[in-house]
Amino acid sequence: MNDLNSHGPAQPQHPDAAGWVLGVLDPDDSGRFEEHLRSCAECEQALAELGPAARLLRTALPAIELMESPEAPADLAARTLIRVEQAARKATWRRRSVRLIAAAAVAVVAAVVAITISLTQPTPALAFSFSLHVPHGGAASANVTAQQTPDGWSIRLTAQHLSPLPSGSFYECWYTGPDNRPGQPDLITAGTFTVDSRGDATVQMWSAADPRRFPTMEITAERPGNATQQGAIILSGSAHTGG
Numbered sequence: 350m351n352d353l354n355s356h357g358p359a360q361p362q363h364p365d366a367a368g369w370v371l372g373v374l375d376p377d378d379s380g381r382f383e384e385h386l387r388s389c390a391e392c393e394q395a396l397a398e399l400g401p402a403a404r405l406l407r408t409a410l411p412a413i414e415l416m417e418s419p420e421a422p423a424d425l426a427a428r429t430l431i432r433v434e435q436a437a438r439k440a441t442w443r444r445r446s447v448r449l450i451a452a453a454a455v456a457v458v459a460a461v462v463a464i465t466i467s468l469t470q471p472t473p474a475l476a477f478s479f480s481l482h483v484p485h486g487g488a489a490s491a492n493v494t495a496q497q498t499p500d501g502w503s504i505r506l507t508a509q510h511l512s513p514l515p516s517g518s519f520y521e522c523w524y525t526g527p528d529n530r531p532g533q534p535d536l537i538t539a540g541t542f543t544v545d546s547r548g549d550a551t552v553q554m555w556s557a558a559d560p561r562r563f564p565t566m567e568i569t570a571e572r573p574g575n576a577t578q579q580g581a582i583i584l585s586g587s588a589h590t591g592g
C-alpha cells in the first residue's frame with residue numbers, strides 16, 4: 350500500500366480516499382486509512398468532495414441488486430462494480446480521484462437506470478391471430494385473436510356471413526393439433542357462439558388451449574349433447590404470431 354503520510358511536492362498521494370468512499374478497501378487498508386484520516390486535513394477535504402459522488406453511487410444500489418435478478422445477464426452487477434473499483438484504483442491524487450469517482454458514479458447510475466427500465470418493463474403478452482375461411486370457397490369468414498393472460502387465453506372472434514342455424518344448434522370453435530384425424534382426435538374446444546340474422550357475430554371466449562400446441566382453428570356447426578367434433582368443418586385457418 351502507498352505510504353499515506355508521504356506527499357510529493359506537486360501530486361500528493363492519497364488514492365485510498367477514493368477506495369474508502371467506495372468501500373473497496375480490505376479491512377486492514379480501511380483501518381489504516383481511518384487512522385491516517387484523523388491527522389490528515391487533505392484527506393478530510395477529499396472525502397468531503399467525494400461525498401456527492403458517493404451518495405450518487407448509493408442511489409444506484411437498489412438497481413444494482415435488481416441487476417443480480419435471474420432476468421439480468423450473469424455477473425452484470427459484479428462487472429459494473431468492478432469498473433467503479435478500477436476507477437478508484439487508478440486515481441493518482443485527490444483531484445483526479447474526485448473526477449474519476451464522479452464519472453464512475455454517473456456511468457453506474459446511467460447503466461443501472463437503463464437496466465432497471467429494461468427489466469421492469471412488462472413483457473408483451475403472447476398473441477396469435479387466425480384468419481378463417483371456407484375450405485372450398487365461400488363468402489363466410491372469421492377473424493380471431495388469441496391473447497395470453499395469467500388465466501388462460503382470451504379469444505375474440507368476429508365472424509361474417511355464416512348461415513343462421515336452427516334453434517338449439519350453435520357454432521363451435523376448435524383448436525386442433527397436427528395429429529388430428531378421424532378416429533384419432535387431437536383437438537380441444539375454444540368455445541361456442543351463435544350468429545345474428547345476417548350471419549354475423551362478435552364474441553369473447555376463453556380457453557386453456559395453447560395455439561403453439563394446437564395451431565389450427567376450425568369452426569363447425571354442432572347440436573347440444575355432442576362432446577366431440579361432429580359437424581362438418583365450415584371455416585378453418587392457421588395461427589400467426591401477432592394480434
